[in-house]
Amino acid sequence: MVLKKIGTPLEWAELADPQPGPGEIRVKVAACGVCHTDLHVVDGELPNPKVPIIPGHEIVGRIDLLGVGVNELKMGERVGIPWLGHTCGVCPYCLERRENLCDRPLFTGFTRDGGFATKVVTDAHFAFPLGETGSDVSLAPLLCAGLIGWRSLVIAGSGKKTGLYGFGAAAHIVAQVAKWQGRPVFAFTRPGDLSTQAFARSLGAIWAGGSNEMPPEQLDAAIIFATVGELVPLALKAVRKGGRVVCAGIHMSDIPGFSYQLLWEERQLLSVANLTRQDGIDFLRLAPEMGIVTKTTRYPLNQANQALADLRAGRFEGAAVLVP
Numbered sequence: 360m361v362l363k364k365i366g367t368p369l370e371w372a373e374l375a376d377p378q379p380g381p382g383e384i385r386v387k388v389a390a391c392g393v394c395h396t397d398l399h400v401v402d403g404e405l406p407n408p409k410v411p412i413i414p415g416h417e418i419v420g421r422i423d424l425l426g427v428g429v430n431e432l433k434m435g436e437r438v439g440i441p442w443l444g445h446t447c448g449v450c451p452y453c454l455e456r457r458e459n460l461c462d463r464p465l466f467t468g469f470t471r472d473g474g475f476a477t478k479v480v481t482d483a484h485f486a487f488p489l490g491e492t493g494s495d496v497s498l499a500p501l502l503c504a505g506l507i508g509w510r511s512l513v514i515a516g517s518g519k520k521t522g523l524y525g526f527g528a529a530a531h532i533v534a535q536v537a538k539w540q541g542r543p544v545f546a547f548t549r550p551g552d553l554s555t556q557a558f559a560r561s562l563g564a565i566w567a568g569g570s571n572e573m574p575p576e577q578l579d580a581a582i583i584f585a586t587v588g589e590l591v592p593l594a595l596k597a598v599r600k601g602g603r604v605v606c607a608g609i610h611m612s613d614i615p616g617f618s619y620q621l622l623w624e625e626r627q628l629l630s631v632a633n634l635t636r637q638d639g640i641d642f643l644r645l646a647p648e649m650g651i652v653t654k655t656t657r658y659p660l661n662q663a664n665q666a667l668a669d670l671r672a673g674r675f676e677g678a679a680v681l682v683p
């Protein structure tokens with residue numbers, strides 16, 4: 360499913376199978392999650408887009424061809440392919456082990472073809488072995504929603520009481536991670552979205568309410584997954600002195616002006632960008648132990664536009680996953 364022009368629906372196309380170059384692998388896609396970032400790609404909200412492009416960066420599949428020089432992975436092995444598709448290895452950020460900020464990265468499904476396809480070629484160093492536990496569909500959302508959620512939770516610090524603003528694919532995984540870590544979760548949804556609030560409680564949130572409400576206790580940290588800038592001052596208001604507010608999205612509407620009082624007393628406002636391979640290794644190693652259960656809605660690959668429309672409209676809980 361190809362995005363040929365920004366702002367238009369994806370188009371079904373029959374293409375030749377891609378061939379892996381040196382250091383690359385080809386993966387037969389078994390499942391690919393649909394992420395909010397895919398909407399930003401289609402809408403042209405990210406800088407320097409590449410078109411035509413095959414979106415999709417929550418890929419689970421099996422290796423069906425190894426490029427020259429790939430020794431660490433085997434034919435038939437199940438792997439996961441995330442958003443970060445390549446880093447340069449020599450820029451200042453790569454050298455200080457912050458490859459998520461690399462100056463010359465490639466991103467799966469944005470600047471290199473992704474997983475809304477039957478086959479995908481990727482840099483072997485950016486494919487995570489997934490083992491054989493869990494179904495392809497259930498694992499797919501871990502590759503971005505789970506990973507970005509994990510990184511956000513790490514950056515939120517060691518505080519316990521954690522607010523999650525926007526309870527979609529990422530938050531529904533993070534809520535389970537936080538519960539496993541013994542952190543009480545406070546879930547914020549669109550005002551009046553009682554069914555999502557009930558969904559959050561079913562995943563262990565000790566409180567759920569509208570984003571216009573204040574939680575019953577001050578929070579140690581808040582993570583904003585929704586793409587709504589108005590949430591930033593609300594989240595700052597909800598955290599205690601020294602608390603952190605982490606913006607986890609790749610794109611957000613403008614943040615309205617707010618009183619310095621909301622930031623005063625060493626509150627911190629941070630953003631999370633991309634992931635490092637170490638995040639993937641850390642999170643995917645712990646995921647089976649944490650007993651994460653993803654809630655997924657399946658769509659056939661040729662229904663990718665419907666999946667994107669349903670994501671935009673908030674028509675399902677958890678995550679959408681395309682199956683070729």
Ligand SMILES: [Zn+2]
Pocket residue numbers: 446447448449450451452453458460461462463464
């Ligand atoms: Zn770099």
Ligand SMILES: [Zn+2]
Pocket residue numbers: 394395396397416442503504
């Ligand atoms: Zn994503």
